[in-house]
Amino acid sequence: MVEVYTSDTRKWTSMPSGWGEWIRVFGGEGYVFLNDTLHFIAYDSEEDTFDSDGVTTRSIVTIDTSGNTWRKIPQPPKVDFTFIGQSLGCLYGMQIDHGNGCLLSVWALENYASGQWTLKHTASILELLERPCLEHGEHYTLVAIHPEQNLIFLSGGVESEQTLMSYDMDTQKLHSICTLGDYGMVNLQPYVPCFAERPSDAQ
Structure with a gap:
């Protein structure tokens, strides 16, 4: 379940997660609000989402302000974002x-x-x-x-x-x-x- 607060009604609303029951959101890595959409770092705990090294693959999960559009964006292979942010209208990991x-x-x-990521800098x-x-x-x-x-x-x-x-x-x-x-x-x-x-x- 996901709890959504709307400032117009000043009320919290409970709704089933559109990401699936196995998604776990990381609270410590922050979040990004971009294009009327919240973005979080998350991982899918299902067995088939482990990579060849046995490491859980992570995604960026999103939900728009209306609560109607849910999405999972895979991270690049072998990459484990510890931070996400937005700059110049673009999402960065x-x-x-x-x-x-x-x-x-x-x-x-x-x-x-x-959902295509581009390596910008190292x-x-x-x-x-x-x-x-x-x-x-x-x-x-x-x-x-x-x-x-x-x-x-x-x-x-x-x-x-x-x-x-x-x-x-x-x-x-x-x-x-x-x-x-x-x-x-x-x-x-x-x-x-x-x-x-x-x-x-x-x-």
Whole structure:
């Protein structure tokens, strides 16, 4: 079941999931609202959705604001998105492969109708940091993608020295913004202001 809240009626509505009973949505990787549609990272727990390595294949599942259109968009083969976002009107999926030099890969769903993903950019975070290898406890997490620029925000480092950084895909430069201190292990979320008008009878 899926619970949908409508601001016009100010009520929650329960409806059967159009994705199928085996779909499990990941809550920690965020969501994207694009073209009047919500997008989530999810996986299908049915046995026939495991790849040749025995790894559960993931999808992007969507539902429009009317609750009438449900869809599953497969991720690219051998790719495991840990973050999705939208920039310049396009849906992006990204991952950081910590077992491969912290390789950042950025994919764009340029053909939304067919579900065809295009690899737009790759970069090694370790090479950008001019480091030969990861230290013990070192990890990096994707935080956001700029809605109007080719700019990615990420956090990471060793546990005691977490840093918020930005990466410009055009210049291929990594910039340190600030240290996170006690907030290093917090699940960071970008602030996106909403300028929608409230209903005229709102209290």
